[in-house]
Amino acid sequence: MKPGKKLLVLLLIVIGLALLFLLWGLNEKNWDYNLPRRIIKLAAISLTGSAIAFSTVMFQTVVGNRILTPGVMGLDSLYLFIQTLVVFLLGANTLALMSKTTDYLLSVGIMTGFSLLLYRFMFNRERTRLFEVILIGMVFGILFNSLATFMEVLIDPNEFSVVQGRFFASFNNVNTKLLGISAVLAFGAGAAGLTRLKKLDVMSLGREIAINLGIDYDREARNCMILISILIAVSTALVGPISFLGLLVANLARQLFQTYRHDLLIPGAVLLSLIALIGGQFLVERVYSFSTPISVLVNFVGGIYFLFLLVKEGRL
Amino acid sequence: MIRTKNVGKHYGEKAALADISIEIPKHTLTTFIGANGAGKSTLLSIVSRLMKGEGEVLLEDKPLSAYKNRELAKKLSILRQTNHISVRLTVRELIGFGRYPHSRSRLNKQDEQIIQAAIHRMALEPLANSFIDQLSGGELQRALIAMVIAQDTEYILFDEPLNNLDMKHAVEIMRLFRKLVDEEGKTIVLVLHDLNFASGYSDHIVSLKNGRFLRQGTAQEIITPDSLREVYDMDIDIREIDGTRFCVYFK
Numbered sequence: 069m070k071p072g073k074k075l076l077v078l079l080l081i082v083i084g085l086a087l088l089f090l091l092w093g094l095n096e097k098n099w100d101y102n103l104p105r106r107i108i109k110l111a112a113i114s115l116t117g118s119a120i121a122f123s124t125v126m127f128q129t130v131v132g133n134r135i136l137t138p139g140v141m142g143l144d145s146l147y148l149f150i151q152t153l154v155v156f157l158l159g160a161n162t163l164a165l166m167s168k169t170t171d172y173l174l175s176v177g178i179m180t181g182f183s184l185l186l187y188r189f190m191f192n193r194e195r196t197r198l199f200e201v202i203l204i205g206m207v208f209g210i211l212f213n214s215l216a217t218f219m220e221v222l223i224d225p226n227e228f229s230v231v232q233g234r235f236f237a238s239f240n241n242v243n244t245k246l247l248g249i250s251a252v253l254a255f256g257a258g259a260a261g262l263t264r265l266k267k268l269d270v271m272s273l274g275r276e277i278a279i280n281l282g283i284d285y286d287r288e289a290r291n292c293m294i295l296i297s298i299l300i301a302v303s304t305a306l307v308g309p310i311s312f313l314g315l316l317v318a319n320l321a322r323q324l325f326q327t328y329r330h331d332l333l334i335p336g337a338v339l340l341s342l343i344a345l346i347g348g349q350f351l352v353e354r355v356y357s358f359s360t361p362i363s364v365l366v367n368f369v370g371g372i373y374f375l376f377l378l379v380k381e382g383r384l
Numbered sequence: 385m386i387r388t389k390n391v392g393k394h395y396g397e398k399a400a401l402a403d404i405s406i407e408i409p410k411h412t413l414t415t416f417i418g419a420n421g422a423g424k425s426t427l428l429s430i431v432s433r434l435m436k437g438e439g440e441v442l443l444e445d446k447p448l449s450a451y452k453n454r455e456l457a458k459k460l461s462i463l464r465q466t467n468h469i470s471v472r473l474t475v476r477e478l479i480g481f482g483r484y485p486h487s488r489s490r491l492n493k494q495d496e497q498i499i500q501a502a503i504h505r506m507a508l509e510p511l512a513n514s515f516i517d518q519l520s521g522g523e524l525q526r527a528l529i530a531m532v533i534a535q536d537t538e539y540i541l542f543d544e545p546l547n548n549l550d551m552k553h554a555v556e557i558m559r560l561f562r563k564l565v566d567e568e569g570k571t572i573v574l575v576l577h578d579l580n581f582a583s584g585y586s587d588h589i590v591s592l593k594n595g596r597f598l599r600q601g602t603a604q605e606i607i608t609p610d611s612l613r614e615v616y617d618m619d620i621d622i623r624e625i626d627g628t629r630f631c632v633y634f635k
Contacts, residue, residue: 269481269489276434277531280457282455282457328473
């Protein structure tokens, strides 16, 4: 099958699933109530799914490794840390009372700021060592996780249950206002990413060959990392940590398209991500009647696929 | 012409390269020789802007830093010795990337011809549609050289291009380099470990030791027992066969 046709098939599946998700079980009585809510949910799913898929493919190209996701940079843990810290210092009431927009902007701001600081510090060096940046990100991730756990054992169990609600990604109570802000940020970063697709093709050949072919590699790598941070921060703050999904769809796209071309890989990964999320959310709502958060499903399937990749490739 | 002015590279206190001021004449095949750690690869990396160093590199009397990335990529190309490419890509697609500085990724008819010619020159026709992760080390090396040839720059720099190659392909590639210089007026700079290839094919040899410049000159001037003892700290027996000097260093 030609790559264009594959994309078309994926697109049709996405449209089919989206219609199923929107229209299943609707009748004249609940139409007015359900439809707008489902549309908002679908928009949140599409936004998050696209952001995660896009940023993961870009991240894997820049670091030259297909088993890493931007999640290793510790942004997920930072998000949990921020949420726990607010409860720890100010109490669960504050988190509940604090306007969602404030909490959201605070989280996005801190996560992006943290990444920028990390890159500024690392890329300022004479020679860029991408793996050092990643390792430091991982160490910070562990630090944030441990600090969060430490605070969790100290707070009141009722407050802990509030924090715990934030630990799993969920599309069930997405705020419309936040959706608007997220869309603006994600579309901005996405558009900047789309202008770089050809450069990403060249960068996937490695630093030295890319420089030889006239790419300002270090600058491009830094710019990509900034875009990646924005995309991850936006989607995590909107629905919660779900970056593991990226690993799944980025690799499925690579396997399906067997190509280096990012103008196929990225749309492919985005569509696969939408299939996984819309399909997953459909299952969560209609089959498990909301008893399982979608991130549990994603992590379960993603984890199995990750093991499969490890065994198949035999190396990291 | 490429000129370096007091080029150096320090890691902390340690100088990997110090005070190198050399000239690489146009339309010649120049070879850097030296023992391990002599700074050959470092020098080549600095000359090709892969690495930042002290001092200044002038390409046709204009500092490297004054060139735009894309302009430089049309004028000077570099191939290093370690290349891990983990993406799914055919040999033809890899060679096509050589045209990126000229046409971005919109390849026109002329680009296709140049790519085809590069495949032909490296005798890669049977492999043109294979994926590069199925190639042996030597085949990948030849595909990468073909990519650089398709890039069609005036100046071409290779760091140990004969790595992984058997005798037949090594000789073919050295002949091709010679032809590129003699017939197409390219300027080629090599780092080589095999002194006999250096002696037999170079117009100009630069010898380095412990990050410092030793000598430069023609093969006749550099391939002498005295000059080579300086470079390698060993006695090398030199025989002349049909006007070319050969080094015997196996015994």
